[in-house]
Amino acid sequence: MKPSIFLSLLILLFSVFQRASGQAVEKNGWLFWSHQQKLSERWQFSSDVQVRSSDKLGYANTLLIRPGVGYKLKADQTITAGYTYFGTWERENKQSVHENEHRIFEQFQIEHKIQRTEITNRFRLEQRFLNQEGDRFFAQRLRHYITTQIPLFTDPLFEKGTFITVQNELFLNLEGQAKLGTKLFDQNRSYFGLGYRFNEKIELEAGYMFRYIIDEVNTRNNIFQLSLRTSF
Template sequence: MKFRFVRPYLICCFLLFFHYSKAQSIEHNGWVFWSHEQKLAEKWQFSYDMQLRSADRFDYANTLLIRPGIGYKIRENQTVTLGYTYFGTWEKEDDKLEYEPENRIFEQFEIRNKFKNIPVTNRFRFEQRFMHMQQEKIFAQRIRYYIQALIPVAANPDFTKGIYVCLQNELFLNVQGNEQSGRRFFDQNRPYAGTGYRFNKKLDLEAGYMLRYIIQEDKNVRNNIFQLSIKSSF
């Protein structure tokens, strides 16, 4: 992959798209994330993400995400995936936990390339969201674009073991259901930086910081997130 194709992606997609307003809310959260890929056949694979998130100031666990999917390799470095996401949230209201479930179907296209020894991943995800908000059922759709670069800093030449730095960003674009859900066309950005250790080709352990910026109708939310990740593949 030639650098002239990588550079525009990195410049454009690692930028922060902040939207300033009078009302700002700052929160501090913790996320624990496990991502797994399982090869099923020469071109088929099973993927699975599970994530547990805390409320503000690590008060309690308020979000559970489970995301399985089946992927097909159309080329060695390109995969299409069809999957399902369960997204459950629990928010405290008058010392009671209010449960709001969300079910999603997603279609995904992922491209993995290398610039020298730096793996670069581009991912496009289209989601159909079936939400329950304040006892109202809402259907919405959005597009998510994600880019990630893993930079070896103290690793062996083929990067199968060693320390690395992870840089990534993800943008969220709402294309349907904005009026019902109270969301803008562009309402979320997630830049992230972390460091990790690759034990072998099958296992990475990583910790880092994410700044999640959410644009809402009445206020904007800035989440300072500490994330611990386990990434496995077999």
């Protein structure tokens, strides 16, 4: 998909969600660190750590830790399997209420370039073991993520310099909809960011994410995200 076409589709999707009625609006901040560690020519270790704030940045209420092991089928294709811990701490009546979710995931990622523009497609299947108010149940969902990094002021090989990122991720609930009280499609995340690549191993990026959740009362999350990506 050409970057211009992807950007146009993302803007259209964003505008459709913005016009929807009957919504709650929240403001959040996310800190995100993503790391890849090469183990051999084919094998790699990956990890994501994310801390999220409550509405209006009052306090940190979510911790996500996601390690995985990947295998390169080709130079531009990787399969990964791993585990995710997802914990939340919500304040209710001046007390902290903790809920956790454990996930197993499998994913397939494709990377390619159009000139210097880098495009990544990722398909992730998650098996979710949830604990909500003492009720334990199982669910599955599929996530599709596409991101485009477009160089702005960089060296000829895009090894260093500034870039913009445009991405979108949608969520499909395949199992457990009755327990979750959700529909097949219940969430979409659109993102635009500005980043700097220090070298091939370190990138820093800040951006805005529009997260739309379809529920009894639909929720619009306006999220500021600060991301660090490392690869060794």
